[in-house]
Amino acid sequence: xxxxxxxxxxxxxxxxxxxxxxxxxxxxxxxxxxxxxxxxxxxxxxxxxxxxxxxxxxxxxxxxxxxxxxxxxxxxxxxxxxxxxxxxxxxxxxxxxxxxxxxxxxxxxxxxxxxxxxxxxxxxxxxxxxxxxxxxxxxxxxxxxxxxxxxxxxxxxxxxxxxxxxxxxxxxxxxxxxxxxxxxxxxxxxxxxxxxxxxxxxxxxxxxxxxxxxxxxxxxxxxxxxxxxxxxxxxxxxxxxxxxxxxxxxxxxxxxxxxxxxxxxxxxxxxxxxxxxxxxxxxxxxxxxxxxxxxxxxxxxxxxxxxxxxxxxxxxxxxxxxxxxxxxxxxxxxxxxxxxxxxxxxxxxxxxxxxxxxxxxxxxxxxxxxxxxxxxxxxxxxxxxxxxxxxxxxxxxxxxxxxxxxxxxxxxxxxxxxxxxxxxxxxxxxxxxxxxxxxxxxxxxxxxxxxxxxxxxxxxxxxxxxxxxxxxxxxxxxxxxxxxxxxxxxxxxxxxxxxxxxx
RNA sequence: GGGUGUGUAGCUCAGCCUGGUAGAGCAGCGGCCUUUUAAGCCGUUGGUCGAAGGUUCGAAUCCUUCCACACUCACCA
Numbered sequence: 001x002x003x004x005x006x007x008x009x010x011x012x013x014x015x016x017x018x019x020x021x022x023x024x025x026x027x028x029x030x031x032x033x034x035x036x037x038x039x040x041x042x043x044x045x046x047x048x049x050x051x052x053x054x055x056x057x058x059x060x061x062x063x064x065x066x067x068x069x070x071x072x073x074x075x076x077x078x079x080x081x082x083x084x085x086x087x088x089x090x091x092x093x094x095x096x097x098x099x100x101x102x103x104x105x106x107x108x109x110x111x112x113x114x115x116x117x118x119x120x121x122x123x124x125x126x127x128x129x130x131x132x133x134x135x136x137x138x139x140x141x142x143x144x145x146x147x148x149x150x151x152x153x154x155x156x157x158x159x160x161x162x163x164x165x166x167x168x169x170x171x172x173x174x175x176x177x178x179x180x181x182x183x184x185x186x187x188x189x190x191x192x193x194x195x196x197x198x199x200x201x202x203x204x205x206x207x208x209x210x211x212x213x214x215x216x217x218x219x220x221x222x223x224x225x226x227x228x229x230x231x232x233x234x235x236x237x238x239x240x241x242x243x244x245x246x247x248x249x250x251x252x253x254x255x256x257x258x259x260x261x262x263x264x265x266x267x268x269x270x271x272x273x274x275x276x277x278x279x280x281x282x283x284x285x286x287x288x289x290x291x292x293x294x295x296x297x298x299x300x301x302x303x304x305x306x307x308x309x310x311x312x313x314x315x316x317x318x319x320x321x322x323x324x325x326x327x328x329x330x331x332x333x334x335x336x337x338x339x340x341x342x343x344x345x346x347x348x349x350x351x352x353x354x355x356x357x358x359x360x361x362x363x364x365x366x367x368x369x370x371x372x373x374x375x376x377x378x379x380x381x382x383x384x385x386x387x388x389x390x391x392x393x394x395x396x397x398x399x400x401x402x403x404x405x406x407x408x409x410x411x412x413x414x415x416x417x418x419x420x421x422x423x424x425x426x427x428x429x430x431x432x433x434x435x436x437x438x439x440x441x442x443x444x445x446x447x448x449x450x451x452x453x454x455x456x457x458x459x460x461x462x463x464x465x466x467x468x469x470x471x472x473x474x475x476x477x478x479x480x481x482x483x484x485x486x487x488x489x490x491x492x493x494x495x496x497x498x499x500x501x502x503x
Numbered sequence: 504g505g506g507u508g509u510g511u512a513g514c515u516c517a518g519c520c521u522g523g524u525a526g527a528g529c530a531g532c533g534g535c536c537u538u539u540u541a542a543g544c545c546g547u548u549g550g551u552c553g554a555a556g557g558u559u560c561g562a563a564u565c566c567u568u569c570c571a572c573a574c575u576c577a578c579c580a
Contacts, residue, residue: 075537156515
């Protein structure tokens with residue numbers, strides 16, 4: 001590279017990269033390794049601000065990324081960003097020496113440095129580390145988006161959603177609120193583990209690559225194992241495997257299950273998402289309702305408040321959650337008693353309401369579709385909807401009162417969205433075989449979402465599964481709820497996107 | 504899949520309606536500056552205007568198609 005090219009002033013991205021590579025070269029020529037191995041950090045930015053009185057005039061070491069540089073000749077101010085926040089640096093030629101200051105002049109916003117210095121306040125009152133030495137920790141090549149802020153107003157915010165999702169690392173560096181969401185998510189994950197652990201649950205892992213997909217109704221992703229020469233499916237649910245573990249004698253198991261469903265994407269659907277599924281022997285869905293209620297209350301407490309604001313609603317987790325049979329909700333919200341309805345009655349109702357329907361729907365499908373349309377959006381405060389139609393619940397036990405149309409199943413609704421799905425699990429192997437055979441017939445007839453027949457699962461149930469309560473919680477949606485986010489993309493570090501063309 | 508909108512410099516945006524060959528701020532580059540903080544001041548570079556066609560003497564601007572993203576509806580536990 002000639003001197004001529006080095007001092008090229010063009011600020012195309014290409015030239016910016018070249019200039020920065022040239023700076024690395026110059027730094028090396030100064031006898032400095034721009035990529036050293038360690039740095040001894042004694043304090044985080046926030047510690048220093050919090051404990052200023054104790055630390056004033058004391059020496060500290062901080063490390064992080066340069067996020068602003070204000071050069072004033074022989075001295076400069078800068079802002080250093082570490083995991084906890086930002087702190088101002090004061091760097092003067094007198095203090096760090098001529099050589100270091102010359103190196104500092106080659107630094108850019110985004111570079112990672114370590115500073116050893118004395119804690120002080122500037123005359124405007126900002127806590128500042130006055131550098132006594134500066135160590136370059138990582139020289140960067142690629143420029144960062146420059147976001148500025150004054151008196152709480154953000155200028156030139158890095159707000160392009162596409163870029164933010166594609167280059168999440170930039171988003172995290174530049175938008176501190178984003179980091180907060182994921183820190184909260186980690187706290188909820190941890191609180192969840194503690195909750196299950198304290199209730200005697202064992203965390204387990206089951207196959208993500210499955211020879212048959214089941215446990216839910218959805219289209220799967222298909223893949224192929226070369227040496228076995230067999231097609232495999234990415235799991236749509238882990239339910240059937242967790243039940244095998246209950247059969248095997250584990251009484252309480254749970255799994256954070258990354259599930260994959262080959263379906264549409266929107267604000268609440270990502271092709272891969274996380275569910276918490278858990279199963280407990282010798283309990284039913286009534287027990288599980290109490291348990292789920294306690295879980296939500298625990299998470300709310302972890303997040304600091306028993307009430308939260310979400311999508312303009314105030315949700316109160318401290319009050320007992322409502323528990324209402326599906327049929328009852330039709331009376332409550334539509335003023336219609338459907339307890340004796342037949343398919344034909346539903347068809348008439350749909351016509352009256354100008355609600356599009358398929359005349360082939362069975363009782364359960366009518367109920368389900370009408371529920372989604374008319375009832376679901378009205379369930380704002382936490383509400384357990386109980387007793388679902390058997391036809392749409394092939395893995396749940398029929399109601400103990402003998403009404404064969406319904407199963408012991410509940411879903412938890414908050415703010416018009418579903419968060420939890422649970423059953424008194426079906427453990428009658430004859431009934432289970434029959435119902436999965438029915439699902440398989442539907443699948444063969446072209447219902448891509450019907451469940452495949454899993455003989456080994458049936459054999460497990462035949463081996464004897466104790467009475468069991470089972471629950472699935474939509475974990476991403478739960479995170480959205482407790483972090484105030486309205487898009488699943490904002491609670492996933494790397495949401496699914498079409499691949500971009502990289503130059 | 505339908506509808507609406509967006510796409511211009513590394514980043515944030517203006518210009519588009521009403522066609523005349525691209526503009527600002529930040530960042531960069533060259534200077535000045537030892538308590539600044541959206542630092543300031545002087546100077547300066549930087550663009551296949553998402554892509555491809557078309558209309559036109561002339562297209563960032565008008566038209567068509569395509570691509571990506573967002574919002575929304577539909578589908579989907």
